[in-house]
Structures are given as structure tokens and as C-alpha cells.
Amino acid sequence: MKKDMVKLGITLALFASVACACLAVVYAFTKENIEMQAEKQFNASMQELFPQANAFDKIQDLASSDPNIKFETAYEVKNGTIPLGLAIKAAGPSYGGTATLLVAVDLHRSIAGVEVMELKDTPGLGMNASNPSYYVDKAKKTTFVGQFAGKFLTDPFEVKKDVVAITAATITSRSLTKIIKAAGDAAIAYMDQKMAAPPADSNASQQQNSQPQGIQPKAGGK
Amino acid sequence: MKKLYKVFRQGLIFENPLLMLMIGLCSAIAVTTSVSNGIGMGLAMTFVLLFSEVIISLFRKLIPSAIRIPIFIIVIAAFTTMVDLVMKAYFPDLSKSMGVFIPLIVVNCIIMGRVEAFASKQNLVSVIADSLGMGLGYTWVLIGLAAVRELLGNGTLAGIQIMPSSYQPILFFILPPGGFFVFSLFIAFNIWLKKKMEASQRTKELAAKKEAA
Numbered sequence: 055m056k057k058d059m060v061k062l063g064i065t066l067a068l069f070a071s072v073a074c075a076c077l078a079v080v081y082a083f084t085k086e087n088i089e090m091q092a093e094k095q096f097n098a099s100m101q102e103l104f105p106q107a108n109a110f111d112k113i114q115d116l117a118s119s120d121p122n123i124k125f126e127t128a129y130e131v132k133n134g135t136i137p138l139g140l141a142i143k144a145a146g147p148s149y150g151g152t153a154t155l156l157v158a159v160d161l162h163r164s165i166a167g168v169e170v171m172e173l174k175d176t177p178g179l180g181m182n183a184s185n186p187s188y189y190v191d192k193a194k195k196t197t198f199v200g201q202f203a204g205k206f207l208t209d210p211f212e213v214k215k216d217v218v219a220i221t222a223a224t225i226t227s228r229s230l231t232k233i234i235k236a237a238g239d240a241a242i243a244y245m246d247q248k249m250a251a252p253p254a255d256s257n258a259s260q261q262q263n264s265q266p267q268g269i270q271p272k273a274g275g276k
Numbered sequence: 277m278k279k280l281y282k283v284f285r286q287g288l289i290f291e292n293p294l295l296m297l298m299i300g301l302c303s304a305i306a307v308t309t310s311v312s313n314g315i316g317m318g319l320a321m322t323f324v325l326l327f328s329e330v331i332i333s334l335f336r337k338l339i340p341s342a343i344r345i346p347i348f349i350i351v352i353a354a355f356t357t358m359v360d361l362v363m364k365a366y367f368p369d370l371s372k373s374m375g376v377f378i379p380l381i382v383v384n385c386i387i388m389g390r391v392e393a394f395a396s397k398q399n400l401v402s403v404i405a406d407s408l409g410m411g412l413g414y415t416w417v418l419i420g421l422a423a424v425r426e427l428l429g430n431g432t433l434a435g436i437q438i439m440p441s442s443y444q445p446i447l448f449f450i451l452p453p454g455g456f457f458v459f460s461l462f463i464a465f466n467i468w469l470k471k472k473m474e475a476s477q478r479t480k481e482l483a484a485k486k487e488a489a
Contacts, residue, residue: 062340062342065338066343066350069350070350073350073351076358077354077358080362081361084362084365087366091368176450178447178450178451
């Protein structure tokens with residue numbers, strides 16, 4: 055009996071180690087590609103949100119106001135050394151489980167854009183949040199997340215008031231809106247704290263500079 | 277050869293894993309919301325089934341029956357993980373849309389059932405015929421289910437718009453209840469087909485007997 059047990063154990067261990075070795079080989083072969091795909095997807099989303107961006111600085115200690123919503127990673131997006139805004143990968147509860155969104159906030163304190171990274175939901179209903187051909191505004195062809203682009207964080211962010219819901223998926227619409235708002239608020243708080251003074255100033259001065267320049271020729275013409 | 281064909285054919289209609297044996301239904305209903313998902317899942321499943329059955333058939337004399345189940349699970353899990361990794365690396369969109377159902381192939385009863393009932397007792401050649409038959413039987417049902425559900429529930433086939441834009445998609449078919457509904461129609465169709473084939477076989481046999489007499 056005892057001898058049997060040892061023999062069985064060894065057989066099982068042998069099978070397991072061979073399987074392990076095979077898996078290790080496949081893993082080694084596919085690892086690079088999987089990482090590349092994830093990076094490709096991330097870069098594509100970033101490009102979509104900040105077309106001029108070419109540098110991303112990872113930032114830490116971004117606090118979320120909602121305990122259910124977590125920020126996985128956050129980046130200060132720059133073009134060379136000029137800051138463009140913040141991009142936050144935020145995950146929060148939604149109808150079908152955790153939803154992960156990439157929320158971009160620009161220096162004007164408005165949402166630059168939102169990309170759905172991961173979403174599990176009912177196909178044809180909540181899943182429309184990540185469907186590029188589902189429009190909440192058919193005339194303007196804006197998608198559900200597309201409607202947030204250019205939205206200021208001082209807005210109420212309330213579904214069915216200033217946010218158009220996905221038909222028959224109000225819970226998903228509300229949850230996603232909540233995640234976007236939380237990420238946006240955190241980004242504003244970060245900007246106020248860390249990068250407020252110089253970039254906001256330079257941005258403002260740039261605007262001030264450009265405005266007079268725009269006006270001057272006109273005035274000169276008169 | 278004829279025997280092999282018979283084994284192969286079993287999985288398609290007479291012993292179709294989904295429509296006759298009625299195993300592995302959960303993931304079948306869940307992934308068949310679009311044709312591309314159906315094809316992907318069917319191929320992934322066939323791959324895992326084929327290789328698990330082949331390995332277990334090759335080593336069947338070395339597997340002590342007391343610990344056969346854990347060994348089956350190790351083999352199946354290894355192949356499933358390989359499929360999962362390869363899909364993540366080369367077909368990221370497909371892997372994303374099927375989500376958790378690829379890793380869940382490990383616990384799919386079709387594979388467990390075929391390995392236990394067939395592969396652990398048969399030689400290599402008939403095991404290949406059986407796994408291809410079962411895999412194909414699974415795949416055609418998935419593609420059929422997905423085609424009906426996607427066409428009626430979303431107006432598209434494999435992502436291409438088929439229905440005119442005035443067509444209001446019937447969401448019911450994309451949702452799980454619609455899945456069960458279409459699935460039951462497939463079962464009915466399969467039983468009808470089986471009866472018809474059996475009847476034609478019987479008349480053939482009778483005719484042959486008469487000729488012999």
C-alpha cells in the first residue's frame with residue numbers, strides 16, 4: 055500500500071513536470087508577443103487620446119475618492135518636455151464585473167478622451183460602450199465614451215442629464231461615468247498639487263501671448 | 277477504414293457532444309453571440325481535444341487508473357493554457373472577446389468525457405478520428421448557433437452587415453434566453469436528421485437483404 059502510494063505520487067509528479075516543461079517553452083515563445091500586443095494596444099489608445107504625445111512619465115500616489123475605483127497606472131503625457139495632460143488607467147465595478155478605462159485629462163481641466171480597455175457586459179446592450187459603431191448621438195456620430203471628450207470636470211456628470219445613457223444599459227452607463235469622473239477629479243487634484251504652477255502658467259502665458267498676437271495685426275489693420 | 281469513418285461520423289450527428297450528449301453547454305451558449313467567436317472557440321476546443329486525446333491514448337498503459345483523473349486534468353490544462361497563450365499573442369481581439377471561456381476549456385465536460393470514455397481505452401488512430409469528429413461536431417453547432425443569433429440579434433454575420441439598415445435587431449437572440457431558444461431548435465433539427473438517416477439506413481439494409489435472398 056505504502057509502496058503503491060509512492061509509485062503513484064512519482065508518476066503524477068512526472069506527468070506534471072513534463073507538462074510544466076512544455077508550458078514553459080510555449081510561454082517563452084509567446085511572452086514577447088503578448089507583451090508587444092498589450093503595449094501596442096496601450097500606445098494606440100494613447101495616440102488616439104493625445105495625438106502629439108511622445109513621452110509618458112509614470113506617476114504614483116494618485117488617490118481615488120471612491121474606494122471601489124482603483125487607478126492601475128497613471129501617466130503624465132508630454133510632447134518632448136511640454137506637458138499635455140494626464141492619462142489614467144482606472145478600474146471600477148460595472149454591470150458585468152470590473153471595467154477598465156483609460157481616461158485622459160488635458161490641461162484645460164476637461165476630459166481629452168476616454169478609451170475602453172476592458173469591459174465585460176451583455177453583448178448588444180452594455181457591451182455597446184466599447185462598440186465603435188454604436189452612437190448615443192446618431193446625428194453627430196458620438197459613441198458613449200466619445201461624448202466625454204471636451205467635457206469639463208465642473209459638469210455634474212449625471213447620466214440622463216448631461217450624459218447620454220446607452221439604451222437599456224443604465225447601470226453600465228452610470229458605472230462608467232462614475233469611473234471617468236473619479237479619474238478626472240484625481241487628475242485635476244494632481245495637477246493642482248504637483249504641476250499646477252509651471253505648466254498651467256506656461257499654458258496660460260502661451261494663450262495670453264497668442265491672443266494679443268492674434269489681436270494686434272487686426273488692430274494694426276484698423 | 278470504414279470503422280474509422282464510422283467513429284468520426286458519430287461525433288457529427290449521432291453522438292454530437294452538444295446536441296445529443298448535451299455536455300459542455302455553458303460555454304457553447306455563452307460564446308455564440310458572434311460567428312467569429314464560434315469559429316475561434318470551436319477550433320480551440322478541437323485543438324485541445326485532439327492533442328489531449330492523442331497524448332492520453334499514447335500513454336494510456338502508463339497511467340495508473342487510481343490517479344487517472346488528475347493526470348487527465350494536467351494534460352488538458354497544459355494544452356488549454358498553450359491555446360490561451362498563443363491566442364493572446366497572435367489573436368488578441370479574439371482572445372479578448374472570448375475572455376474567460378478559453379481558460380475554462382479545462383473543465384469542459386466534452387474533453388473530460390471523451391478522454392475518460394474513449395481515449396483512455398482506444399488506440400491512436402481511432403482516437404484521432406473520434407476527436408476530430410467530436411471537435412467538428414462541436415464546431416458546426418457553435419457556428420450554426422452563432423450565425424442565427426448574430427444575424428437576428430445584431431443584423432450581421434462575422435461582423436459584416438447583412439440585414440438592411442432598417443432592420444431593428446432582435447436583442448433577445450443575443451441574450452442568453454435567445455441562446456437557449458435557438459439551441460433547442462438545433463436539438464430538434466438534429467433529432468429529425470438522425471431519425472431520417474436511420475430510416476434511410478434501414479431501408480438500405482432491407483433492400484440489401486432482399487437482394488441477397
